[in-house]
Amino acid sequence: MATRRNSTAARAADAAAVQRQPAEQAHAQELAALQDSDQGPRPEGWRLSPRAVRRFILGGPGPQGDDGLAVARKIHGNDALVERAIVTLAGQRGLMLVGEPGTAKSLLSELLAAAISGDSKLTVQGGAGVVEEQIRYGWNYALLLRDGPGPESLVPGPLHRAMSEGRLLRFEEITRCATEVQDCLVPVLSERLLQIPELKHEQPWLLARPGFNVIATANLRDRGVNEMSSALKRRFNFETMRPLESVQAQAALIAEEAGRALARQRIGTTVAPEVLTLLATAFHELRSGQVGDIAVERPGTVLSTAEAIDVVLNAASQCWYFGEARLRPAHLAHHLLGTVIKDDDEDRRRFAEYLRVVARQRASSADWLDFVDGGRAAH
Numbered sequence: 001m002a003t004r005r006n007s008t009a010a011r012a013a014d015a016a017a018v019q020r021q022p023a024e025q026a027h028a029q030e031l032a033a034l035q036d037s038d039q040g041p042r043p044e045g046w047r048l049s050p051r052a053v054r055r056f057i058l059g060g061p062g063p064q065g066d067d068g069l070a071v072a073r074k075i076h077g078n079d080a081l082v083e084r085a086i087v088t089l090a091g092q093r094g095l096m097l098v099g100e101p102g103t104a105k106s107l108l109s110e111l112l113a114a115a116i117s118g119d120s121k122l123t124v125q126g127g128a129g130v131v132e133e134q135i136r137y138g139w140n141y142a143l144l145l146r147d148g149p150g151p152e153s154l155v156p157g158p159l160h161r162a163m164s165e166g167r168l169l170r171f172e173e174i175t176r177c178a179t180e181v182q183d184c185l186v187p188v189l190s191e192r193l194l195q196i197p198e199l200k201h202e203q204p205w206l207l208a209r210p211g212f213n214v215i216a217t218a219n220l221r222d223r224g225v226n227e228m229s230s231a232l233k234r235r236f237n238f239e240t241m242r243p244l245e246s247v248q249a250q251a252a253l254i255a256e257e258a259g260r261a262l263a264r265q266r267i268g269t270t271v272a273p274e275v276l277t278l279l280a281t282a283f284h285e286l287r288s289g290q291v292g293d294i295a296v297e298r299p300g301t302v303l304s305t306a307e308a309i310d311v312v313l314n315a316a317s318q319c320w321y322f323g324e325a326r327l328r329p330a331h332l333a334h335h336l337l338g339t340v341i342k343d344d345d346e347d348r349r350r351f352a353e354y355l356r357v358v359a360r361q362r363a364s365s366a367d368w369l370d371f372v373d374g375g376r377a378a379h
Helices: 002-017 028-037 050-058 079-090 105-117 141-147 158-165 185-191 247-264 273-288 305-321 329-341 345-361 366-378
Strands: 094-099 123-125 137-139 154-156 168-172 193-195 205-207 213-219 236-241
Touching: 028 050, 028 105, 050 079, 050 105, 079 094, 079 105, 079 236, 094 105, 105 168, 105 213, 123 158, 137 141, 154 158, 158 168, 158 185, 158 193, 158 205, 185 193, 185 213, 247 273, 247 305, 273 305, 273 329, 273 345, 273 366, 305 329, 329 345, 329 366, 345 366
Parallel strands: 094 213, 094 236, 123 168, 168 213
Antiparallel strands: 137 154, 193 205
């Protein structure tokens, strides 16, 4: 018994030592509790019912009222989209999540896979160098040369594994792949069948087990890089994820996510709520190109809530490691500069103009003037 306890403690210590856990491990207790209490009808091959999947992602009480289980919200905004996405997967249609960078497309994909399949790691990361073999299957060439093509020498790729195990395949940034590589999904989504012509003396195909489906994501900024074929588009339901519009909602999300990350990294910097509201306001104004009734030129980069969270983490880390107990607006502006400008020098001018307008419009606010001073000093 003592050995078992020691082994469990060791596994827990190992899990705590990693930088980030997959969703099915990070939320294992919630998923297990939901599975135990789930009485709703579920599609074949699913671990949770659609109602339980929705609750896992959006939080809230159970379908018959509060059962005492605390389930945290993991996606903010896009509630109707989340429900439609679940229905799409239940109907065995491929799901395509599109949107600007930082709108939580990958996070939603991961959460759906964790809740439905119990495994979010069957993933293809799109890129110019991806070839079909990396998606479908490859070969152990030592066994291939010795025995010829057969089940023992075949090395399953993420698609093969997802089909044979009845799980969801996540295809991230699908439009970063060449069109002919994308199109290897067309027969799979149409017929739920993967041809393996090399297996001449075995069954030369693989049939998908219940629960298999595909969730793909695409960045709207990559539109036109590798346009999807019309045949592939017809096999997906498209859902567009949008950023939070409310400054208050953005500030609350930044506070929640940044607070969680700072606690994980054991950074004790004090971050006041009004400072986070200031940051959310700055992001909103730069993104919309409007400061009150004055138009400003928008930066060429996309300013997402995820990047705002990174600004807070960087600024809080600077304060913590260099001996300042409290995060000030100037610290945020210092790190916002790198987020806004990136590699476009014109954005340097745009940000300077934004600071000039803010200084004139909010001269009575000490926090905003501190923000302006920090931005100008970093500029």
